[in-house]
Amino acid sequence: MLSWLRTALSSALFAALIVPVWMATSAQAEPVRLTWLMWSGSEPEVVAWKHVAALVTQKYPDITVEFQTTSFPDYWTKLPTLAASGKLPDIVSLQSLRAPGFAGLMEPLDARIKADKFDIDSFEPSIFKGLARDGKQFALPYDFGPLVLFYNHDMFVKDGLPVPKPGWTEADFNNAAKALTKNGAYGFAISEPEAFLAFARSKGARYLDDKGELDLTNAGLKAAFTQYAALVSQQKVAPLFPASGMLSSAVANGRFTSGNVAMYVDGPWQLINVKKKANFTVGVASIPAREAGSLTLTAGSGFGIATTSKNKDAAWKAIQVMTGPDAEKYLADAGRAFSARKDFQKNWYDVAAQDVVGAREAIAAALINAAPLATTPNWSVVSALFIQYAPLAYVGSDTPAHVLDTIQNLASQ
Amino acid sequence: MQPVTHRRTRYRDRGTALLFLLPSLLGLTVFLIIPLGASLLLSFSNWQMMGETHFVGVANYIRLVSADPIFWKVFRVTVVYTVEYLFLNVTISLAMAVWIGSLSWGRQLFRLVFFLPTFTPLVGVALVWLLMLTPGGVIEWGFASLGIPMPNLITEPAYALQAVIIVSLWSHFGYNMLLFGAALESIPATYTDAAAIDGASAWQRFWKIRLPLISPSLFFGTVLTAITSLQAFDQVYALTRGGPGAATTTLGYAIYSQGFVSYRLGYASSIAWVLFAVIMLLTAFQLRMQKRWVHYDV
Numbered sequence: 001m002l003s004w005l006r007t008a009l010s011s012a013l014f015a016a017l018i019v020p021v022w023m024a025t026s027a028q029a030e031p032v033r034l035t036w037l038m039w040s041g042s043e044p045e046v047v048a049w050k051h052v053a054a055l056v057t058q059k060y061p062d063i064t065v066e067f068q069t070t071s072f073p074d075y076w077t078k079l080p081t082l083a084a085s086g087k088l089p090d091i092v093s094l095q096s097l098r099a100p101g102f103a104g105l106m107e108p109l110d111a112r113i114k115a116d117k118f119d120i121d122s123f124e125p126s127i128f129k130g131l132a133r134d135g136k137q138f139a140l141p142y143d144f145g146p147l148v149l150f151y152n153h154d155m156f157v158k159d160g161l162p163v164p165k166p167g168w169t170e171a172d173f174n175n176a177a178k179a180l181t182k183n184g185a186y187g188f189a190i191s192e193p194e195a196f197l198a199f200a201r202s203k204g205a206r207y208l209d210d211k212g213e214l215d216l217t218n219a220g221l222k223a224a225f226t227q228y229a230a231l232v233s234q235q236k237v238a239p240l241f242p243a244s245g246m247l248s249s250a251v252a253n254g255r256f257t258s259g260n261v262a263m264y265v266d267g268p269w270q271l272i273n274v275k276k277k278a279n280f281t282v283g284v285a286s287i288p289a290r291e292a293g294s295l296t297l298t299a300g301s302g303f304g305i306a307t308t309s310k311n312k313d314a315a316w317k318a319i320q321v322m323t324g325p326d327a328e329k330y331l332a333d334a335g336r337a338f339s340a341r342k343d344f345q346k347n348w349y350d351v352a353a354q355d356v357v358g359a360r361e362a363i364a365a366a367l368i369n370a371a372p373l374a375t376t377p378n379w380s381v382v383s384a385l386f387i388q389y390a391p392l393a394y395v396g397s398d399t400p401a402h403v404l405d406t407i408q409n410l411a412s413q
Numbered sequence: 414m415q416p417v418t419h420r421r422t423r424y425r426d427r428g429t430a431l432l433f434l435l436p437s438l439l440g441l442t443v444f445l446i447i448p449l450g451a452s453l454l455l456s457f458s459n460w461q462m463m464g465e466t467h468f469v470g471v472a473n474y475i476r477l478v479s480a481d482p483i484f485w486k487v488f489r490v491t492v493v494y495t496v497e498y499l500f501l502n503v504t505i506s507l508a509m510a511v512w513i514g515s516l517s518w519g520r521q522l523f524r525l526v527f528f529l530p531t532f533t534p535l536v537g538v539a540l541v542w543l544l545m546l547t548p549g550g551v552i553e554w555g556f557a558s559l560g561i562p563m564p565n566l567i568t569e570p571a572y573a574l575q576a577v578i579i580v581s582l583w584s585h586f587g588y589n590m591l592l593f594g595a596a597l598e599s600i601p602a603t604y605t606d607a608a609a610i611d612g613a614s615a616w617q618r619f620w621k622i623r624l625p626l627i628s629p630s631l632f633f634g635t636v637l638t639a640i641t642s643l644q645a646f647d648q649v650y651a652l653t654r655g656g657p658g659a660a661t662t663t664l665g666y667a668i669y670s671q672g673f674v675s676y677r678l679g680y681a682s683s684i685a686w687v688l689f690a691v692i693m694l695l696t697a698f699q700l701r702m703q704k705r706w707v708h709y710d711v
Contacts, residue, residue: 077673077674080462080463080676081462081673083462083463084462084463084678102463104463104464105463184549239548239549240548240565240568241547241548242543242546242547242548242565242567242568242653242656242657243568243653243654243655243656243657244543244547244567244652244653244654378675380674380676381674381675384670384674387654387656388654388655388656388657388658388659389656389657389658391568391656391657391658392570392657392658394568395565395568395569395570395657397569397570397571397657398658406658409482410482410483413481413482
């Protein structure tokens with residue numbers, strides 16, 4: 001009797017211990033290794049992205065995301081090269097400005113969004129649309145943001161100048177730029193094309209026509225560029241950068257964080273780098289108001305699935321985590337992203353930008369009249385042409401109007 | 414019976430020879446002949462990396478010479494760069510080789526010092542030069558301190574190509590200097606001694622004896638330098654990216670720019686073949702001209 005009882009108990013114990021383990025093992029899927037290509041401009045950014053990749057494995061232990069990176073300008077050379085050689089990563093990063101040109105490499109997500117009842121309402125609608133093309137969604141956004149003016153608060157205070165605030169005008173900007181240009185330092189650093197286009201929009205100029213085609217030769221834009229170039233060529237309140245292939249915004253960022261330049265235009269995603277490098281109090285303000293007001297442009301980025309991926313289901317799971325609440329909170333806290341999810345935008349203000357003067361007011365004011373930075377499919381070419389040809393206007397060897405004619409002509413080839 | 418055996422031996426020899434040649438033949442086919450063929454085929458297509466590809470015949474070539482707004486400017490920049498760089502490179506390296514050869518001490522040290530930049534990666538070198546040449550950099554500061562009015566070399570379109578040439582010269586003249594130096598040293602002293610006894614001046618000994626005797630090395634150095642200068646790319650990429658405007662856009666950089674910035678690989682291939690044709694023609698011309706000034710018999 002006892003022996004029978006012992007056998008029964010042992011069997012029950014065996015079943016209780018072993019069967020769940022066996023079931024769990026059999027339910028566990030095959031491990032999947034996903035590749036993900038993303039641009040980065042500094043070590044803190046790399047650390048942030050690796051953390052995001054690790055979040056995927058944390059939620060899905062069978063999925064590993066292998067992070068690969070390159071600089072932002074090189075990313076747009078590498079991506080089509082990988083596509084041409086059939087070696088696209090599973091997860092592709094996409095910037096809204098480049099969506100018209102590169103969406104073709106990516107899988108439409110609409111069916112998956114619908115099937116999983118993915119909550120798109122928690123995202124900022126403009127950037128969700130910014131990563132769509134012809135009515136199809138190609139990526140889930142992780143960030144977005146208006147172009148704003150970063151300024152060196154210490155330099156303004158030291159000179160007793162009024163600190164830039166939302167609603168400040170072009171005249172205020174010119175006065176400050178002039179006053180702060182001294183002792184080898186400059187009041188402002190130009191960058192193009194995006195920062196220039198935000199200035200031009202505030203002047204009421206446009207760079208795309210009604211059909212969405214590139215229109216750099218209209219009188220309004222030429223006048224705006226003439227004024228913009230004069231900051232370097234005539235007023236000399238901004239330094240001249242050589243056409244070295246580096247993004248002018250990256251050069252401007254370097255000069256700003258080293259304390260050589262008092263103001264420059266960039267997006268909130270740069271806060272991670274500005275905070276790390278600048279040893280002064282940073283301030284953020286909206287673009288100075290001109291004839292049409294203070295009208296900035298927004299851009300953002302996200303992650304999608306390559307059409308060639310053999311692990312699309314796993315990649316879909318991964319990009320949901322990479323743009324999910326945990327990742328968004330982390331990226332906003334680190335200052336790498338002004339979150340595309342509305343709930344986490346406060347983290348950028350309250351955590352990343354807590355020491356930054358005027359951040360909340362500036363972003364809030366900028367977003368009132370901001371418009372998505374619409375682009376053409378060949379925006380990489382337009383951008384490269386600006387880097388190559390705009391210095392001719394800054395150095396004064398060609399007129400700004402003719403430089404725009406040249407860029408328009410070459411971009412239309 | 415005899416001829417059959419002979420033939421068999423010959424075939425066997427051929428087979429053995431082919432077997433020995435196979436590794437290099439395979440390498441040549443995979444890494445040179447196939448890519449060359451593929452590039453030629455691409456030049457007749459509109460391949461853009463993404464999207465559909467069509468055969469377009471010679472349209473790329475026609476557009477290049479008749480409709481491209483900057484092709485002839487790029488061509489001119491390449492020719493100016495090649496002529497100026499080739500002349501300066503050969504002159505400076507020859508002068509340096511003669512000078513070092515005349516030193517009674519430190520020849521090896523100077524040779525090493527001037528040769529060092531040749532095996533330093535040009536991209537890294539160009540970045541350091543960029544920092545020195547940039548507005549507000551060391552070079553501008555140096556000229557300003559000396560009170561010499563000097564425009565900035567890389568932002569002024571009229572001077573930007575000169576900046577590229579200076580960096581290329583600094584980086585590359587050491588190779589030819591070493592080549593010419595070795596040739597000069599191999600000239601038997603008896604030749605120049607005999608000429609000196611006959612009353613030839615140092616200048617005459619250089620022009621009439623030493624220069625003709627090193628003409629094969631001079632020819633080799635000139636041909637190779639002409640080819641590499643026509644292909645100039647890395648110094649342009651790292652220093653100016655073809656700018657400002659198209660002031661420093663060489664054919665080599667235009668190939669990269671069309672291929673990897675504009676993603677027009679078919680069109681870029683057509684520029685590559687034009688460059689290939691130019692190099693072939695120039696090299697053929699140089700080979701033809703060598704009969705007039707290169708002396709192989711001592």
